[in-house]
Amino acid sequence: MMQGSILSMRDTLGKLLVELGEKDPDIIVMTADVGDSTRASKFKERFSDRYFNVGISEQDLVNFAAGLSAVGKKPVVVNFAMFLMRAWEQIRNSIARMNLNVKLVVTHSGYSDSGDGSSHQALEDIALMRTLPNFSVIIPADSADIRRGLPKILRHSGPVYYRVGREYSPQITENMDYDFEIGKSYVLREGSDITIIGAGVLLWDAMKAAEELEKKGISAAVINISSVKPIDEQTIEYYARKTGRIVTIEEHSIYGGVGSAVAEVVVKKYPVPMRFVGATTFGRSARSQRDLIDFYKVNYESVIKESLELMK
Numbered sequence: 001m002m003q004g005s006i007l008s009m010r011d012t013l014g015k016l017l018v019e020l021g022e023k024d025p026d027i028i029v030m031t032a033d034v035g036d037s038t039r040a041s042k043f044k045e046r047f048s049d050r051y052f053n054v055g056i057s058e059q060d061l062v063n064f065a066a067g068l069s070a071v072g073k074k075p076v077v078v079n080f081a082m083f084l085m086r087a088w089e090q091i092r093n094s095i096a097r098m099n100l101n102v103k104l105v106v107t108h109s110g111y112s113d114s115g116d117g118s119s120h121q122a123l124e125d126i127a128l129m130r131t132l133p134n135f136s137v138i139i140p141a142d143s144a145d146i147r148r149g150l151p152k153i154l155r156h157s158g159p160v161y162y163r164v165g166r167e168y169s170p171q172i173t174e175n176m177d178y179d180f181e182i183g184k185s186y187v188l189r190e191g192s193d194i195t196i197i198g199a200g201v202l203l204w205d206a207m208k209a210a211e212e213l214e215k216k217g218i219s220a221a222v223i224n225i226s227s228v229k230p231i232d233e234q235t236i237e238y239y240a241r242k243t244g245r246i247v248t249i250e251e252h253s254i255y256g257g258v259g260s261a262v263a264e265v266v267v268k269k270y271p272v273p274m275r276f277v278g279a280t281t282f283g284r285s286a287r288s289q290r291d292l293i294d295f296y297k298v299n300y301e302s303v304i305k306e307s308l309e310l311m312k
Contacts (some may be wrong), residue, residue: 009169010107012143014039016150017076018046026074026153030054032061032083038107040078050115058087065102065152066094074101074154081106081114081122081163095159096132100301101156104129105162110200110251111292113281118282121292127256129161130229136160136182137197137229139258142169144225149180156182163200165251170204173224185232191221194307195239198249199225199258202298206249209303218311228261236262237269247308249303251293254278259310275306307310 023026023045030052035041044051054061058079065075084106095102113120130137138153138160140146146164155161178186188203189210198206203224210220221239240246248259248268259276266272278298286292293299
């Protein structure tokens, strides 16, 4: 499988928000002084009266969004993933506790803000957000997945954490025919010996690993678990029973993220041996997101290594 074209997830996000804003006058886009970087400012160009920049004050941003939701509007908060974690207390108390219809759409997640170093690289946000009652946590795989899922996310009633990267977005699902649904996962490749479960841009590595394992006579299924919460317990259990082994890969800490969410299902439904590929420390500055993925070995080579260990 070739990596193919690379499309910017944040560019797709910005354009799609404008399209959705055309259809729904209650959508309001908000940010904390990162409108240009996140592409939220594209919305301002078309709907200046429905776009708000509160300045560098994420706590105010979240509380402002909660207030707008309480009076029937549909606020979409667009911000860097790492910066929005400054407002986790307000997200908990003002949005989650009240179960308000606020969408938190974050860009620059994982290693994607490669040049700015570890202070800007959110590798703990999935764990923080999926622990909150009422919140859904969604991670699109690529630009195609954003177009497939974001319209349904904005029509969904309730708080959602929608995790997007920056530029690097290999087109993993572009030619795949499936409809996004909150709470569902998607089989990108069938297999019978081992299951690789991932989310986001690292699904490219999951698919690459499956291809390399096939050359070694190992049949690997690949699952896109774009809905981390609520999670698709039925599909996870089915493939745990079918293959008897699971490897997870994520652009996030192995503690509390995608792998942990899958393990919680597996231990309850059908325990099988598992391995986890993900971050174990903070990031660093680099020329590209891919450089960091390879430097920290959060890549297909590690998936292959862990898969071979499980096959022994």
